[in-house]
Amino acid sequence: MSAFMSNLLSGVSLGSVYAIIALGYTMVYGIAKMLNFAHGDVIMIGAYICFTMMFNLNMPAFLGVLIAMAVCTLLGVTIERLAYKPLRQATSLSVLITAIGMSYFLQNLAQLIWGANPKSFKSVIPNGSISLMNGSLKISYTTIVTIVASVLIMVALTMFVNHTKMGKAMRCVSEDRGAAQLMGVNVDLTITITFAIGSALAAIAAVLMCSAYPTLKPTTGSMPGIKAFTAAVFGGIGSIPGAMLGGILLGVIEIFGKAYISSELGDALVFTVLILVLLVKPTGLLGKKVHEKV
Amino acid sequence: MNKTALISTLKKFSKQYLPCIIVTVFFIICQIMISANAMPRTTKSMLIPVCVYIVMAVSLNLTVGISGELSLGHAGFMSIGAFTGVVMATYSREVFGFSQPLQLIFALVIGGIMAGIMGFLIGIPVLRLRGDYLAIVTLAFGEIIRNILNCIYISLEGKDLHFGFNNNTLPGTQIMRGPTGVTGVKTISTFTAGFLLVLFTLIVVINLVHSRSGRAIMAIRDNRIAAESVGLNVTGYKLLAFVSSAVLAGMGGALFGLNYAVTSPSNFSFNASILILVYVVLGGIGNITGSVIAAAILYILPEELRSFNDYRMLAYAVVLIAVMLITNNAKIKNFINNLLKKNDEKGGETV
Numbered sequence: 222m223s224a225f226m227s228n229l230l231s232g233v234s235l236g237s238v239y240a241i242i243a244l245g246y247t248m249v250y251g252i253a254k255m256l257n258f259a260h261g262d263v264i265m266i267g268a269y270i271c272f273t274m275m276f277n278l279n280m281p282a283f284l285g286v287l288i289a290m291a292v293c294t295l296l297g298v299t300i301e302r303l304a305y306k307p308l309r310q311a312t313s314l315s316v317l318i319t320a321i322g323m324s325y326f327l328q329n330l331a332q333l334i335w336g337a338n339p340k341s342f343k344s345v346i347p348n349g350s351i352s353l354m355n356g357s358l359k360i361s362y363t364t365i366v367t368i369v370a371s372v373l374i375m376v377a378l379t380m381f382v383n384h385t386k387m388g389k390a391m392r393c394v395s396e397d398r399g400a401a402q403l404m405g406v407n408v409d410l411t412i413t414i415t416f417a418i419g420s421a422l423a424a425i426a427a428v429l430m431c432s433a434y435p436t437l438k439p440t441t442g443s444m445p446g447i448k449a450f451t452a453a454v455f456g457g458i459g460s461i462p463g464a465m466l467g468g469i470l471l472g473v474i475e476i477f478g479k480a481y482i483s484s485e486l487g488d489a490l491v492f493t494v495l496i497l498v499l500l501v502k503p504t505g506l507l508g509k510k511v512h513e514k515v
Numbered sequence: 516m517n518k519t520a521l522i523s524t525l526k527k528f529s530k531q532y533l534p535c536i537i538v539t540v541f542f543i544i545c546q547i548m549i550s551a552n553a554m555p556r557t558t559k560s561m562l563i564p565v566c567v568y569i570v571m572a573v574s575l576n577l578t579v580g581i582s583g584e585l586s587l588g589h590a591g592f593m594s595i596g597a598f599t600g601v602v603m604a605t606y607s608r609e610v611f612g613f614s615q616p617l618q619l620i621f622a623l624v625i626g627g628i629m630a631g632i633m634g635f636l637i638g639i640p641v642l643r644l645r646g647d648y649l650a651i652v653t654l655a656f657g658e659i660i661r662n663i664l665n666c667i668y669i670s671l672e673g674k675d676l677h678f679g680f681n682n683n684t685l686p687g688t689q690i691m692r693g694p695t696g697v698t699g700v701k702t703i704s705t706f707t708a709g710f711l712l713v714l715f716t717l718i719v720v721i722n723l724v725h726s727r728s729g730r731a732i733m734a735i736r737d738n739r740i741a742a743e744s745v746g747l748n749v750t751g752y753k754l755l756a757f758v759s760s761a762v763l764a765g766m767g768g769a770l771f772g773l774n775y776a777v778t779s780p781s782n783f784s785f786n787a788s789i790l791i792l793v794y795v796v797l798g799g800i801g802n803i804t805g806s807v808i809a810a811a812i813l814y815i816l817p818e819e820l821r822s823f824n825d826y827r828m829l830a831y832a833v834v835l836i837a838v839m840l841i842t843n844n845a846k847i848k849n850f851i852n853n854l855l856k857k858n859d860e861k862g863g864e865t866v
Contacts, residue, residue: 255647256647256650256651304836304840307840307843307844308839308840308843310843311839311843313646313647314579314583314585314646314800315839315842315843316839317585317647317650318585318792318796318835318839319835319836319839319840321587321789321792321835322831322832322833322835322836322839323832323836325789325828325831325832325835326829326832326833326836328828329828329829329832330829332825333825333826333829443785447651447654447655447658450651451651451655454648454651483666483681485662485665485666485681486662486663486666488658488659488662489658489659489662489663492655492656492658492659493659495651495652495655496640496652496655496656499640499644499648499652500640500643503644503648
């Protein structure tokens, strides 16, 4: 029972990280209608920035996280302006290839700057744990902080999208870009802000992820990035609650798969879930069905 | 048949089979250089991988360029071909006593068939999806294949092949050992075999493109709904392109696996798929001659420029983005179109 509970908790904790990354994917996909393949690598850059600030410049953890957020936001906006904005009218194949190119660029840039050897990230959250059920169940502070942080982010983001003017603009652009422009919504600004929010969230996800899984390499971001995209599709791409639900479910499936089926096949299991979801319900758990117009 | 008709047929033929002609000319030059001992060892060792990557690029171009479906799991088919090929070559040597060329042919055929079967199984669900979803699912399948290969153990005991899943205690001589892959492989791939495989791939793809099915595939790429409304079997034609591409990739993979003493599943990661995609994109999506030239140059160039190895992938990434931005820029497109038009007019005047 306690093994089950502890697996469940680490699943929810991993899932919360996926959910935060998936929020970035899903917002960008919903609004710019593009798959930002480089999102996972923005996470990796965020983790490296935080690492450098904390261990090379000896800054306190919260400052490191803030700087990582600022750098990631800037990076996200720059990527959008330089690489994606000129391709608004291009085919989705061109946009996707550009995004893959950007992902490759960031990975290799990180390798040039920080080297290919893995770095060991020290948790920004103090070590220690709470004991429950007479000490048979231990919950580490990292797990608690991760889950709490992701819940806070989700609530804040839902409020932002549903109750602010910018959030309204985002929903408009995602529904019909042309009509939104005619109504006086600044589409370019809206897309830029979406990228900024997504990238700032990526930095938070990076710190949380590296606190739990401390190996930092130039390819650290790509697998969580792909899994988070899977989570976004699972929950219904473009839907914010969907990304949260998808992320948490995916994290739980992965941890349980690794614990009870086969530790080698955890990733394969996640991707199998993606394929099954796309076949049975291509719009995801909470996605809206869109009819194709001829 | 009069003379002008003959010339125009010849022109059409040579235009259609231009990649085959280029490849043949290069093969002859390389053979002359090898027999005259004029080729450095390092270049010589690259000839077979170049053939493999040309096959990979041309076959991926069939999916990405001709059929218009972005596939990010091409290395998955390559890996199936590679490991099937190695196992089959060993099996046919030990059990049937095949000679080396026969082993190679057997390995290539079975490797191609296995990859084709996988392509068919994957294609049925995948090709129902569109655009970004299709790309991400092919990526997922590529990763699943690699994950599963990491758990597969195969051994040969007498005339029996034993298969194990996460079980390294199989009886007999082990051929494939999970994450370690295959080791101590007899390298029976030859440059001539590579050349013949490239030629085979080119002829298959070119004939497919210029056939009725090829036109149907391109019609579906250009407008799926219109193609469906004139009665084309969309899934069937897409599957045809996808499976053909997988079979060719499997054969390329078998040649690759039998060229190195050691091959492990990690050789066929997502990055390998992207590398092939880079060849296709830089050679020109849908352009077969382009794929051949890009694969050859982009494989040889970085190997020759080892000292810049750190910057190689960075440069790839920048070039990939730049090509996409330039080809999608309306101003540059107009400029090139105008330039081409002017050239045509000039040509018209002289004739």
